Amino acid sequence: xxRLEKRPQPSRALxxxxxxxxxxxxxxxxxxxxxxxxxxxxxxxxxxxxxxLFGEYAFYxxxxxxxxxxxxxxxxxxxxxxxxxxxxxxxAEGQYIIGALCGxxxxxxxxxxxxxxxxxxxxxxxxxxxxxWGMIPALLKVKFGTNEILVSLMLVYVADQLLAKMSLGxxxxxxxxxxxxxxxxxxxxxxxxxxxxxYGLHWGVAAAMIAVILAYILLNKHILGFNIRLSGEAPRAAxxxxxxxxxxxxxxxxxxxxxxxxxGLFEVSGPSxxxxxxxAAGYGFTAIIVAFLGRLHPVGIxxxxxxxxxxxxxxxxxxxxxxxxxAAIQVFQGMLLFFLLALDLLTNYRVKFAIQGAA
Amino acid sequence: MDLSAIxxxxxxxxxxVAATPLLLAAIGELVVERAGVLNLGVExxxxxxxxxxxxxxxxxxxxxxxxxxxxxxxALLSLLFAFLTQFxxxxxxxxxxxxxxxxxxxxxxxxxxxxxxxxxxxxxLDIPVxxxxxxxxxxxxxxxxxxxxxxxxxxxxxxxxxxARGGLVLRAVGENHDAAHALGYNVVRVRVLAIMFGGxxxxxxxxxxxxxxVPQWTEGMTAGIGWIAxxxxxxxxxxxxxxxxxxxxxxxxxxxxxxxxxxxxxxPVEYLAMSPYLITILVLVIMSADKSGAPASLxxxxxxxx
Numbered sequence: 001x002x003r004l005e006k007r008p009q010p011s012r013a014l015x016x017x018x019x020x021x022x023x024x025x026x027x028x029x030x031x032x033x034x035x036x037x038x039x040x041x042x043x044x045x046x047x048x049x050x051x052x053l054f055g056e057y058a059f060y061x062x063x064x065x066x067x068x069x070x071x072x073x074x075x076x077x078x079x080x081x082x083x084x085x086x087x088x089x090x091x092a093e094g095q096y097i098i099g100a101l102c103g104x105x106x107x108x109x110x111x112x113x114x115x116x117x118x119x120x121x122x123x124x125x126x127x128x129x130x131x132x133w134g135m136i137p138a139l140l141k142v143k144f145g146t147n148e149i150l151v152s153l154m155l156v157y158v159a160d161q162l163l164a165k166m167s168l169g170x171x172x173x174x175x176x177x178x179x180x181x182x183x184x185x186x187x188x189x190x191x192x193x194x195x196x197x198x199y200g201l202h203w204g205v206a207a208a209m210i211a212v213i214l215a216y217i218l219l220n221k222h223i224l225g226f227n228i229r230l231s232g233e234a235p236r237a238a239x240x241x242x243x244x245x246x247x248x249x250x251x252x253x254x255x256x257x258x259x260x261x262x263x264g265l266f267e268v269s270g271p272s273x274x275x276x277x278x279x280a281a282g283y284g285f286t287a288i289i290v291a292f293l294g295r296l297h298p299v300g301i302x303x304x305x306x307x308x309x310x311x312x313x314x315x316x317x318x319x320x321x322x323x324x325x326x327a328a329i330q331v332f333q334g335m336l337l338f339f340l341l342a343l344d345l346l347t348n349y350r351v352k353f354a355i356q357g358a359a
Numbered sequence: 360m361d362l363s364a365i366x367x368x369x370x371x372x373x374x375x376v377a378a379t380p381l382l383l384a385a386i387g388e389l390v391v392e393r394a395g396v397l398n399l400g401v402e403x404x405x406x407x408x409x410x411x412x413x414x415x416x417x418x419x420x421x422x423x424x425x426x427x428x429x430x431x432x433x434a435l436l437s438l439l440f441a442f443l444t445q446f447x448x449x450x451x452x453x454x455x456x457x458x459x460x461x462x463x464x465x466x467x468x469x470x471x472x473x474x475x476x477x478x479x480x481x482x483x484l485d486i487p488v489x490x491x492x493x494x495x496x497x498x499x500x501x502x503x504x505x506x507x508x509x510x511x512x513x514x515x516x517x518x519x520x521x522x523a524r525g526g527l528v529l530r531a532v533g534e535n536h537d538a539a540h541a542l543g544y545n546v547v548r549v550r551v552l553a554i555m556f557g558g559x560x561x562x563x564x565x566x567x568x569x570x571x572x573v574p575q576w577t578e579g580m581t582a583g584i585g586w587i588a589x590x591x592x593x594x595x596x597x598x599x600x601x602x603x604x605x606x607x608x609x610x611x612x613x614x615x616x617x618x619x620x621x622x623x624x625x626x627p628v629e630y631l632a633m634s635p636y637l638i639t640i641l642v643l644v645i646m647s648a649d650k651s652g653a654p655a656s657l658x659x660x661x662x663x664x665x
Contacts, residue, residue, distance in 0.1 A: 004448075004662065006662070088452055090456060140640070140643075140644055140647075144644045144647045144648060145647045145648070146640075146643045146644050146647040147590075147593065147643060147647070149399065149452065150586060150589060150590045150593070150639070150640075150643055151640050151643060153583070153586050154583070154586065154587075154590070154636040154637075154639050154640050155636070155640070156583075157582070157583050157633065157636040158633045158636050158637060161629040161630070161632050161633040162629070162633070164629050165627060165629035165630070169627075285460060288456055288460070289457075289460065292453060325467075325468055325471055326467075327464050327465075327467030327468035327471070327578075328464075328468055329464075330460075330463065330464025330467060330468075331461065331464035331465050331468055332464075333460070333464065334457060334460045334461030334462075334463075334464045334465070335461065337453075337456075337457040337460065337461070338439065338443065338457050338461060341443050341447065341449040341450070341453055341454055341457060342442070342443055342447045342449065344447070344449055345446075345447040345448060345449070348448070349448070
């Protein structure tokens with residue numbers, strides 16, 4: 001008979017190693033899934049995890065790692081702050097879309113300006129857009145006690161419709177021959193987020209790095225970070241210590257919204273290049289997995305974001321080379337979160353073998 | 360714009376159809392939450408139910424087998440959540456999200472060969488005299504059997520929660536799991552069964568969308584209905600009859616905005632399409648003031664050692 005015994009302290013060693021174990025277990029389960037789909041599991045796993053890094057065309061795929069990883073890391077850093085405090089923003093996808101719309105809209109209003117202030121202006125507009133979208137669930141929660149999970153998620157669908165409306169209406173390229181979608185921002189010298197497209201470097205990558213460092217400092221050295229952690233781990237103690245929950249909700253949802261908005265702006269003015277109906281690629285949802293896989297820790301999120309980016313790139317390769325369905329990668333990512341959550345048990349509890357009846 | 364094209368009788372009849380998947384999923388989640396568990400995986404279980412029901416219906420040409428398969432698949436998927444939250448003691452919010460993300464991927468994978476296929480139609484109720492009555496006929500007596508099943512289920516859940524011993528145990532577990540445990544009830548077993556019931560209901564709700572409401576299979580076709588069902592449970596203050604009222608209200612809004620789109624109202628299609636989500640937020644805001652109906656142990660993990 002198995003019995004669980006709560007550890008007085010969560011095991012640090014296991015806390016660090018469970019994400020790795022989860023990845024390995026997911027690879028095995030994923031291999032079985034790919035085998036069930038009639039693909040060679042070893043070839044599929046190699047194509048997804050090895051080829052983008054060390055394969056023949058790795059020189060092309062490696063920069064992609066930064067391109068796909070940057071938005072995931074940027075969004076996940078923001079989400080992790082709230083998740084730590086028990087504030088659940090799951091509408092990052094919507095904040096990402098609104099950030100892109102506001103940033104691109106602010107830039108396109110001045111087309112074809114070549115001012116050096118244009119791009120910074122777009123960045124601010126993008127961050128503000130995401131922030132405002134994140135503040136809706138925050139304010140409703142603070143004012144009326146509304147559940148932020150449901151409100152932030154509903155706003156994703158609203159943002160989706162706004163995106164469709166904007167790419168067919170206000171932001172549509174006047175010289176686009178009636179096709180949906182805005183002007184190409186990536187080709188517009190003063191508005192693009194690309195620094196060096198050949199190396200996959202854009203301002204989003206830089207912003208992601210800065211976010212990782214700032215989040216690390218915030219959580220480890222700043223009283224606000226301490227309060228965030230306290231509210232999540234010991235809500236009662238936090239109340240006695242005088243932590244202001246209102247401020248915390250506004251800060252966490254606002255910050256994660258702003259970071260998601262930034263991710264959207266950098267994406268729309270670089271890798272994606274234009275506002276269009278199919279702009280939203282699900283980064284906002286995958287970032288939830290990234291945040292958990294990274295143990296809600298900034299450095300962990302950095303690594304998890306790169307790993308998740310790898311599955312995107314490897315999935316694309318496997319789709320074109322092995323005809324592995326794109327949805328298989330989505331299942332793979334979902335499984336990863338499952339195994340991770342299941343293995344978390346070992347961090348907080350000790351599994352003991354006990355004689356039946358003794359307990 | 361031609362508003363006279365909107366026929367009120369047909370509007371009410373199609374409102375009931377639009378409300379049924381919401382009602383089924385919401386009643387299931389209501390029972391889960393009354394047992395003290397918050398399962399955010401409704402959307403994932405619904406979409407897997409939608410494709411499972413669709414696939415089995417197409418393969419066996421029997422929509423009833425499809426609906427049963429959808430219920431089984433929904434319950435099976437919910438077992439994953441039950442394992443994570445009840446045995447591995449994982450965070451319920453995170454586990455529910457995982458279930459939704461996983462379900463969306465799984466359904467896309469399962470549904471690849473079913474895009475563009477037409478499912479077999481489910482026979483509608485056809486009572487010689489009653490179904491032909493004007494106004495009352497199309498509204499009350501000529502729907503598909505699942506719609507009536509949804510109404511019956513609402514009544515059954517209400518009566519079970521209120522009068523049955525099992526319902527009392529379930530509510531006790533949801534209000535105070537430590538007390539229920541001390542009384543000798545098996546908290547984990549009650550919760551696992553409730554979670555499976557919720558999964559089966561969500562599965563049937565999903566199958567209703569892909570088999571009757573739409574009827575076809577497209578990726579991500581539940582489009583947030585599972586999430587609206589979660590909001591509906593809050594709206595209903597965890598009471599079955601109010602869930603029915605809420606489902607018809609939401610169904611009505613959805614049907615009305617679709618009718619307005621078709622009638623060519625001057626409001627852009629996109630703004631009409633976002634209205635159900637905005638109204639959900641509005642309703643949540645109004646209902647959030649009163650949390651007295653919420654089960655006291657909602658969302659808290661239970662382990663006998665605590």
